Amino acid sequence: MQLRYWKVRPYVLTAGRTRTRRPLLVHTLVSVPYYDAVFAAGLLPEARSLYEQARRTARSVAELSAVCGISLGVTRVVVDDLAATDRLLVHTDHDNVDFRLLERLRDGLRKLA
Template identity: 35%
Template sequence: MAGDRTVPPEQPGSQWYDKEAGPLVRPYAMTGGRTRSGPYGVRFDLIALVSLDTGAPDADDDTGLGPEHRALIELCRIETQSVAELAAGADLLVGVVRVLLGDLLARGCVTVSRPVPPAQLPDEHILREVIDGLRAL
């Protein structure tokens, strides 16, 4: 038939190339094979807030940074975001984002605000008593 298209056989190595997305890069290639963030193994919570540190001496120097690092910096330039939001915005795995953020933190490009542990949050019962006391005034 004239309308039939035959799919050409895959060539060796073609599994690493997507016609729409371009070359596919494995996550370990983006992190240089590292699975931990920074030399101290800092672990970023999914809800930790990351913001661009514009006062850092190397904040605008992106030499030595990969395209994924630059993408995270651009996302942080727009607004402060959580680690989970950065992973979604950069379309990267959370583990990869954590390693890349460790690099950016070590360079002083970003600052991280860690969430308050639940044990340090005020008890709901105490807050309700305070509200009731204020209403009684």
């Protein structure tokens, strides 16, 4: 007997949603504070992949998207769903943003354009 893996459409993974309840930027870090194997077994393969990758070390949303091969928009929604169950921790450290560095980066990119 041969098992077939059917890739789940993004619409199914996100239940048709395109927005998140919280701001999840590409550099937002997420991690799994307590790994639950039973919970992981009940997830769709794509969500399980995100959960497993965030378990290993804190990763950015963009990195999870790339490593798991899931679009950034879908990754944001699935990460938000996992965070809503308190299985995934979203690190919101906006106080340590160096705005001078961001402004220099912006100015440098404008010069290149």
